[in-house]
Amino acid sequence: MENSNGLEKIKIINDQFSSEENVVEMRGIYKRFPGVIANDNVDFTLKHGEIHALLGENGAGKSTLMNVLAGLYKQDSGKILVHGRPVNFSSPRDAILAGIGMVHQHFMLVPSQSVTENILLGLENPKFHINLNEYHQQIEALGERFSLKVDPRAKIWQLSVGEQQRVELIKLLYRGAEVLIMDEPTAVLAPQEIEDLFDTLRSMVSEGKSVIFISHKLQEVSEIADRITVLRRGKVTASGLDAHNISRKELARQMVGRDVVFRLEKEPRTPGEVILEVKDIHADNDKGLPALDGVSLNVRAGEILGLAGVAGNGQRELAQVIAGMRKCKQGKVLMRGREISNRSARVGIQSGLAYVPEDRTHTGTSPNLSVTDNVIMKKYRQPPIARGWSIHMPTATHFAQELKQSYEIAVPTVETPVRLLSGGNLQRVILAREISGKPDLMIAVQPTRGLDVGAIEAVHHLLLDQRMAGTAILLISEELEELLSLSDRVAVIYEGKIMGEIIEEDLDTIGLMMTGTPLEQIRESERL
Amino acid sequence: MSDNSSPTASTSSLQKRIKMPFTIRFEPLLKQPPKWYPTLISLLAIIVSLTLGGLVIAFAGGNPFQSYAHIARASFGNIGVISDTIVKATPLLLTGLACSIAFRMKLWNIGAEGQFIMGAFGASAVVLAPLLPAETSPWIFIPVMMIVGMGLGAFWGFIPGYLKAKLNVNEIITTLMLNYIAIAWVNFWIFAVWSEGGFQMSPKFPDNAWLPRLAGYADSIPLFRGLTTHMGFLIGILAAVVVWYIISHSRWGYEIRLIGDNPRAANYAGINITRNTIFVMMLSGALAGLGGMSEVTGVIHRLQTSPLAAGYGFTGIIVAWLAKLNPFVVIIVSVLFGALILAGREIQPSGVPKLIQGIILVCLIASDFLLRYRIRIIRTAEEA
Numbered sequence: 001m002e003n004s005n006g007l008e009k010i011k012i013i014n015d016q017f018s019s020e021e022n023v024v025e026m027r028g029i030y031k032r033f034p035g036v037i038a039n040d041n042v043d044f045t046l047k048h049g050e051i052h053a054l055l056g057e058n059g060a061g062k063s064t065l066m067n068v069l070a071g072l073y074k075q076d077s078g079k080i081l082v083h084g085r086p087v088n089f090s091s092p093r094d095a096i097l098a099g100i101g102m103v104h105q106h107f108m109l110v111p112s113q114s115v116t117e118n119i120l121l122g123l124e125n126p127k128f129h130i131n132l133n134e135y136h137q138q139i140e141a142l143g144e145r146f147s148l149k150v151d152p153r154a155k156i157w158q159l160s161v162g163e164q165q166r167v168e169l170i171k172l173l174y175r176g177a178e179v180l181i182m183d184e185p186t187a188v189l190a191p192q193e194i195e196d197l198f199d200t201l202r203s204m205v206s207e208g209k210s211v212i213f214i215s216h217k218l219q220e221v222s223e224i225a226d227r228i229t230v231l232r233r234g235k236v237t238a239s240g241l242d243a244h245n246i247s248r249k250e251l252a253r254q255m256v257g258r259d260v261v262f263r264l265e266k267e268p269r270t271p272g273e274v275i276l277e278v279k280d281i282h283a284d285n286d287k288g289l290p291a292l293d294g295v296s297l298n299v300r301a302g303e304i305l306g307l308a309g310v311a312g313n314g315q316r317e318l319a320q321v322i323a324g325m326r327k328c329k330q331g332k333v334l335m336r337g338r339e340i341s342n343r344s345a346r347v348g349i350q351s352g353l354a355y356v357p358e359d360r361t362h363t364g365t366s367p368n369l370s371v372t373d374n375v376i377m378k379k380y381r382q383p384p385i386a387r388g389w390s391i392h393m394p395t396a397t398h399f400a401q402e403l404k405q406s407y408e409i410a411v412p413t414v415e416t417p418v419r420l421l422s423g424g425n426l427q428r429v430i431l432a433r434e435i436s437g438k439p440d441l442m443i444a445v446q447p448t449r450g451l452d453v454g455a456i457e458a459v460h461h462l463l464l465d466q467r468m469a470g471t472a473i474l475l476i477s478e479e480l481e482e483l484l485s486l487s488d489r490v491a492v493i494y495e496g497k498i499m500g501e502i503i504e505e506d507l508d509t510i511g512l513m514m515t516g517t518p519l520e521q522i523r524e525s526e527r528l
Numbered sequence: 529m530s531d532n533s534s535p536t537a538s539t540s541s542l543q544k545r546i547k548m549p550f551t552i553r554f555e556p557l558l559k560q561p562p563k564w565y566p567t568l569i570s571l572l573a574i575i576v577s578l579t580l581g582g583l584v585i586a587f588a589g590g591n592p593f594q595s596y597a598h599i600a601r602a603s604f605g606n607i608g609v610i611s612d613t614i615v616k617a618t619p620l621l622l623t624g625l626a627c628s629i630a631f632r633m634k635l636w637n638i639g640a641e642g643q644f645i646m647g648a649f650g651a652s653a654v655v656l657a658p659l660l661p662a663e664t665s666p667w668i669f670i671p672v673m674m675i676v677g678m679g680l681g682a683f684w685g686f687i688p689g690y691l692k693a694k695l696n697v698n699e700i701i702t703t704l705m706l707n708y709i710a711i712a713w714v715n716f717w718i719f720a721v722w723s724e725g726g727f728q729m730s731p732k733f734p735d736n737a738w739l740p741r742l743a744g745y746a747d748s749i750p751l752f753r754g755l756t757t758h759m760g761f762l763i764g765i766l767a768a769v770v771v772w773y774i775i776s777h778s779r780w781g782y783e784i785r786l787i788g789d790n791p792r793a794a795n796y797a798g799i800n801i802t803r804n805t806i807f808v809m810m811l812s813g814a815l816a817g818l819g820g821m822s823e824v825t826g827v828i829h830r831l832q833t834s835p836l837a838a839g840y841g842f843t844g845i846i847v848a849w850l851a852k853l854n855p856f857v858v859i860i861v862s863v864l865f866g867a868l869i870l871a872g873r874e875i876q877p878s879g880v881p882k883l884i885q886g887i888i889l890v891c892l893i894a895s896d897f898l899l900r901y902r903i904r905i906i907r908t909a910e911e912a
Contacts, residue, residue, distance in 0.1 A: 316552055323796075345795060345797070362792055362793075364793065369786065380782050390778045391782055392775075420740070
């Protein structure tokens with residue numbers, strides 16, 4: 001910033017080349033995290049006064065891209081231009097000075113302080129003495145201008161989630177943000193609040209602001225956005241589409257892709273008796289909002305039932321209800337005809353249920369305990385590892401060593417704490433533990449997420465071997481190709497409801513179901 | 529991911545303001561360090577803290593080498609002072625074990641002090657109530673006192689454990705507050721009910737309610753003459769073995785370790801966290817209560833608040849932490865702390881010895897950082 005003369009010149013040159021209406025231009029953004037390329041040469045342009053949606057599945061790199069723009073991450077390579085001027089943000093403060101602010105999924109507010117205090121937090125003015133009344137009025141006026149209704153005197157903890165989101169928005173507007181990035185803003189909102197939010201966004205755009213709207217929900221995106229950019233696995237698959245002239249079907253195809261990369265040799269197998277029966281399950285998510293709305297499924301022995309769906313439509317909650325780790329409000333889970341719902345995880349384990357959770361490090365393993373301690377997690381109660389009250393350590397160690405060999409877990413010794421293992425090896429530890437229990441039923445949630453190709457293949461083969469061994473498998477995944485190549489049947493879940501179940505591989509139909517069209521409706525429209 | 533990149537972002541913005549020739553970066557240690565590495569780090573931390581303590585002594589006008597030599601002599605110089613050191617170590621050993629088992633499950637039991645006092649109260653009640661007549665054989669007297677002492681200590685642990693498990697009440701606050709209630713409770717009894725001639729203490733216990741001391745065997749082994757080491761230390765060592773067995777070799781200990789490291793994984797493995805919270809707090813309280821019983825029947829021989837509420841429960845927290853929650857290391861650390869307490873009186877009643885204790889603690893806890901992170905110094909030019 002010292003060399004302002006030079007900068008002025010650059011600005012003049014840039015103004016001649018770049019069109020005036022581009023508020024933000026990101027060119028060739030590349031960002032790598034250990035083991036993952038989050039953004040691979042991504043271009044993104046935001047025009048003045050538009051709502052631009054950034055669409056993509058979980059892990060497609062949407063949030064990473066926007067965190068780069070908001071100054072939270074630093075790109076490995078690539079350029080960012082704001083009003084045609086190259087910028088280099090090293091903190092969110094720099095970004096907000098350039099007029100770019102982001103509302104994160106998790107709000108950054110102090111619960112015990114008032115709305116006004118939260119908004120003033122971290123600003124240079126007021127310096128020491130605060131005349132709160134004056135600021136209350138300022139904030140009220142700002143809120144009215146953008147139809148963001150919130151009482152500046154209220155404490156944050158007294159506010160609903162929707163109101164807290166409004167506070168975050170006012171915070172950015174107060175700091176003079178011209179570009180507002182909303183990271184999955186509707187994920188935490190009730191339907192009515194979503195409508196309010198959309199009204200706010202529209203009024204902000206009419207006041208000359210520009211909005212970037214991150215989402216994986218097609219319906220919202222086509223409702224609110226002017227233009228849409230689709231990301232898939234860190235790359236742009238469609239950029240700047242006109243939101244008013246594109247079908248949801250086309251968007252779904254851009255988002256999930258249709259190239260089947262690998263084919264697996266799947267031996268035919270006639271499924272046996274019904275092992276798992278899920279009957280009309282209703283359950284809430286962690287925030288107390290309904291997540292499952294009458295889900296019914298059944299899985300037979302020696303069969304893989306794939307459950308497809310965009311993340312956050314109730315898959316996690318369904319797996320937890322079946323595994324006994326979440327209470328359901330209505331409905332039943334039966335295993336071989338015996339009810340296992342609303343009891344405990346232990347009942348599930350004892351009736352032969354294996355569960356590969358989505359969250360490897362926080363649920364599936366205990367990071368500071370050894371490989372041995374982690375593989376006996378479900379066996380330490382029974383002989384031969386248990387001997388009365390105690391655990392026979394030599395047997396446990398021997399068991400761990402056997403698993404290390406047969407599942408090729410790359411680890412120096414079985415005494416190594418598992419936090420030092422790579423993602424692929426950690427997943428092998430979990431699969432080794434779950435499979436070695438010779439389960440009747442296996443629930444696998446996102447078993448290959450974040451793994452490299454070799455590890456993915458190994459996991460796939462383990463699942464297919466289990467199928468041949470007669471285990472009933474419920475495979476929950478967001479990778480459609482994986483689901484289609486492994487599953488015998490595919491069911492689709494959307495907003496806590498099953499949209500339908502199909503056997504043939506028809507991506508278009510699955511795509512439509514994933515975005516909320518029930519199968520019967522699709523079949524009907526085909527018949528017409 | 530955000531964890532990784534946000535610190536770098538903040539350091540780089542810092543650089544803009546202050547031009548530094550080097551940046552220091554902390555990176556998580558990803559490889560498992562060799563087995564000797566933690567011991568080496570702990571030894572280095574002790575050397576650093578003794579050096580710092582020496583500087584303080586020198587600053588106060590003393591000779592650090594002479595002072596340290598004096599401390600060593602005063603606590604380990606002859607069999608008499610070794611015995612005194614062990615007497616001081618005994619309550620710390622039991623409270624240290626009490627804290628270490630609770631801390632294993634990440635239950636922050638700050639109430640070993642209160643549980644210790646309640647244990648002493650329970651043991652005293654057996655004599656003073658009296659639950660047993662004064663002429664009962666020590667073979668019955670001592671076990672009954674142990675059971676009642678442990679029982680009351682466990683009860684004092686049960687209260688915060690139950691509140692934590694069922695209502696999610698912060699155990700740090702409840703255990704801390706229960707300490708004061710325990711002291712007030714004992715004070716009530718020794719002022720009002722069991723007071724000896726109006727003094728704030730109970731009458732002395734009959735001999736058969738005393739824990740046997742080494743001095744008691746001086747007739748057959750003359751070497752033991754005048755040694756006050758009592759059976760409490762032996763009980764403590766047995767307790768350490770039991771705690772070690774529970775933690776490392778029992779199903780229960782496995783559950784404790786799993787809950788302590790990752791409660792979500794424990795829930796996933798079908799472990800009942802509520803029940804374990806209550807049971808572990810009770811075991812912790814019982815161990816501290818045993819410590820109180822041993823102190824009142826082995827050293828004080830009467831119920832009296834001031835020597836009981838001498839902070840053994842609080843020091844037990846430090847002992848457990850320094851021992852990295854390993855029950856056998858708790859034995860060693862408690863003996864060293866006993867030595868510091870004893871020798872401290874030789875140099876200064878309070879002050880410098882406590883200061884050295886504090887410095888050792890801070891250095892050892894800070895050194896833990898080196899087991900998890902490595903420090904890299906990067907030249908700024910290199911980074912740009």
